[in-house]
Amino acid sequence: MAAQGASGRSDPLRVLEEVKRISVELLGAVPSGLFAPVEFTLHDSSQRGLSRPVELQALLKLRQQSAALVMRYRQQVAQGFDDFRSLRIRNRGDLPLSLVAENQLAFHLAGQQLADAIETRFAPALETMNARLDKLAEALQMQPGANPIGAGRLAGAFIETFRDAQMPNELQPLMFRAYEQELARVLGDLYTRVNQLLASAGFGTPVQGPRPLPPRDVQVARRDQEHDLVQEIRRPRAVDPRIAEQFAQLRTELHAWRQQLPGHAHAEALNALPRRELRGEELTSVVALLQPESPDVFVRALGGQPGQVAYAIREHLVDGARRLGHNPDHTRMSADQDDAIDLVGMLFESLFQSYALLDHARRLYGRLVMPYVKVALNDNALFVQREHPARKLLDAITEACEGNAAATPQDRELIERCAAISQRIVADYNEDLAVFGLAHAELEALLEQHRRRVELQEARAAKATFGRERLGEARTQADQVLHHLFAEPMTGPVGEFLAQPWRHHLVQTLLRDGAGSTRHSETLALGDALLDADRLARTGAEGRRLADRLLSLQDALTHCLASSGLDEEAAMQRLSELVRALALPDAPRDVPAAPAAVIDEEAATEDASLWLAGGTATVAHDPEVAARMRRLLPGEWLRLLDPAGQAVAVKVAWISPMTGRFLLVNRRGLRVLVASATELAALAQAGRLQVGAERAPTDEAIRHLRDRLTRAAA
Template identity: 30%
Template structure:
């Protein structure tokens, strides 16, 4: 089955690439005729000629990547695509040009756009292909036909083409558009073939389209919806792909849950029930006000009654719930249920009524999820209130479609992740940040005003918001790249200084009692030149660094000559070799002569006349002349470090297992720092130094937050000041924390 899919993929996807190249010629020619001036006409013509010449190789390289990915999958060692790295897959940060960075970002945007376009269907394809590959789990980065591989294959195929980056960006956009159309049929056919072969045929899609179903202000259950065709879900099971935001009046309707999904929710119910029991015992109360404490014989509120109460809260949250959002120590879950029961009584529901178990589970999960989300994300006061306004809509979504808790591609889940990403760490200092926050507020305003049990609005708003968040990600990626390169440059400079100072120390040990002027020249001029040579990676035995070391050695060795005249002659002969050192120091004209005069005097040339120093010591005048013309001192003379990564102060206390875990972190991993005031700050591992093994972490804006060694980070873990995030997506990370809390609470 896998071989069959591989053959179909190579044929169909390669055909789509060929269609893109066919259309590229016409597209580029259209740009020539348009003549907007941003790119010269000659660049377009050169690109057209290059694509024609390289077309066969482009198609071949594209197919080669797909074949490699399928072969790896067949061997159960899937090829994982990391779009955040360059093509060399280097473990250390390589200096990327702006062109390379544009390619990387363009590829990531292709994959992101296609993944969102085919979200629900891709989940089914990943699951089914994982089954036939004999793997427990297969995500998009490992699935050869998923968007990350499709995007990476095109970028890989274009590497040998000498096309300007601005033209490549146009081609990436063209590729994204054409693939968006072409992949729909291919994914549908592949999914149908898998279902027909009996691969997980019981899996149904999350939603089916009901185009004729009009909106109604009254919450309705699935059984009340007109036109409910039992065969429609099965047909949609092959992946009816939504190409754009749903039009007004369109309604997504949850289809029946599968047996596997019902089993998962039954397990969740057991965890929640145990957690509620233990919480009730800990509080020493029956929790009757929370809704579950009512006796089993008490009347049960229908889902429609609960939804009606929630609709009243949607535009304006109750004061108690608003206070819970503002207070990190308050339980959002308990306040939701307490306000719900009060609101139900005001609507005429019998006092003492209880909620259905499934409804209470949904409310508890959303409440606990927002408790974690608001506590562990770096939201300022305004952002916290904005995100808090999503609580009521998300409780309604959870009651309408519990699959939100299971599916990563659920539109409500994607929207929450995007909004949280935009708000976290956003202080509104820069104009772009303020613009992003304005868009967040506008999106949330529209959601709470228009959400009427039609989940389609989440997808529409997420698609509209996507452009803003992707521009934000692009700015952050550029800032992060600059931050990493600045740190890399700083460490290389530190290493070069250490190398030069070590050579200075060794020379001074070999040649004791050097005249002050000679030692001043070596410290200020010679080591400065060595540092610059080391920065240019010229530390080899035949490079300029080795030559500079030899010059210093020969200069110090002149003092071993018995005759001052011979020393002066040898110094004059060395002048061409000293010239690069003087140039590095910025010496020119009379400054060069001052330095040479000082050196001749230090070597015993009595014919040299120096200006008298204030204290009458001639040697001090020679040193003063050298200091006057020397480059700025980077390191005080007394400070000659042995290594740049030696920890200062008392020895660190850490567990070696934690240090080893930190060393294995991949670039891109997010961790949490807890500051002294209790604030939790997320930071991303951006770069690991090949020089010192120190790790650079950046904040949400791509700016440096922390640089530390694995041992220092392990010591912070021991002190509970650092925690490694399993997943950085807001919803996924919060849900993981909620499940951990439920398991721990049930055992308490």
């Protein structure tokens, strides 16, 4: 270590070089440790029937380039320190910002997720290190730069290292997962050593860092990591007894509903015939046969009457069983299999009834029907566990598709990605739920970007709505003042001036400066002064005083006219007309009529039943329901029937601090409705609004399913 200076600190350049040396030494071998865990995961998938020849071939090529990749990665780590010194990067977001090709977008999104994971996992150590590096930069007489071994920088190093590698989309999440695990193994020791080095060099107080992990057998450690990605999904999940009881109740209600169906007696008579029940593996084989076939029958059923999807599934399975040699005259489905089929059919129908899924989404969902039948036949947890991988994927797909008319490139990308994922599920799902987990992770990365756009859209909608409310309030206040001024007769030009440019100027002053401000008081004083000048002109006896009054008002009148968009020449012409009118004491004077209120055209185009000209006091509503509406909070989800009768999921995005009205937006962040608590109560009483909707689409669809069964059983 360099000698301490007078300040008690070591030479900052030498300290930075030592940090760089330690970092390159500990991080340099990370890329070479990625291939074995990923290869194990791919082979494990192959042994379970999920062949991955393309990914294995790509991994082999990457392994052959291992030396070059390690060197490139070490250069990226070292480059971080060079950038820190030369200040080429000035922000804490260390991921490189540039336009990327479409096929690289998922790669960069995965890198951002990786950075977030590292940042969360090592937050205390990184916070301490960032503060100490800032002090080091200060000692170097530089402004603070990005942490050269921070979370974003390490994610960026991985992206730059593998930027030109031929890596299939399915291989990317496995590589990122392995990289995250390798970093987790190294970073605890690295961050502790760097923090201790900076503290001992005088750039921060020493802290007790986390203890390094005890030495472990490297192969065993990596073998554990190799299982993480798949085993987390495959691990048996304990079902809460209460949830199991609810599922049993669901099946009871399903049986009661089935008894109400036409032809139920005939079906019971058929089941009473001596026919063998299909074994689980037999029906699974039938589903496997049908899974890759055209989904047209389900696409049509999704647009039909309730019960059509389950009917189509059952008919399709009977036909498939016949093709595999199972004569339907001698075989039948078991009660559990019938329940699974009905529940899947009702689940998909509920999704289309509960969410604004457009016609172009039907084929996508129709393609998923058979894979979800296979899931339900083997795993009842689909209907009771919110974290079930297949259920989470269906949530993500519905979030991406609801109300998505593919009107923008981003929306089209979501639809195309969902379509590709549905095709992959059909091709790859063979009773291994890891397929759903990987597909969900891929779509979730894209949805995160979509959600950030939605948040911006919501903020814009809230800002626009608040602006409209402030404008309406300012116009109301201006009209009240104008009504007071128009209580006495005045010349026509004075009345026109007050009703047009002065009224507009008063509204702008209220918006920009607020009531009670200096400019607001000056604007009100201008209106009173004009009336006083008109009174003087009416007498005709105080011409000198009138002239002085008009001269004193010239600047204020000019400024008032300018706020209406008039240039100097037009403003002077309008001012001259006003002066000429006041110079004539015998000019006719009348009490002017109040100008018509300005109509908010945007509000007028919305559903007329939601907007009441007489205010909300006349709305017929239940006070208790209105009180419940007033307790709504931003972020709560509701179900709304739009004027066309289409069910839409809406969220409370914002509550006006001025009027207390609620801004409701859809999943794309677009405004659906702005209404008061009493208007929402009236909608709820009319059956057009449901409070307390579930955020996850499958949760809401299953609740809708249960309501349907309960009503039928009752």
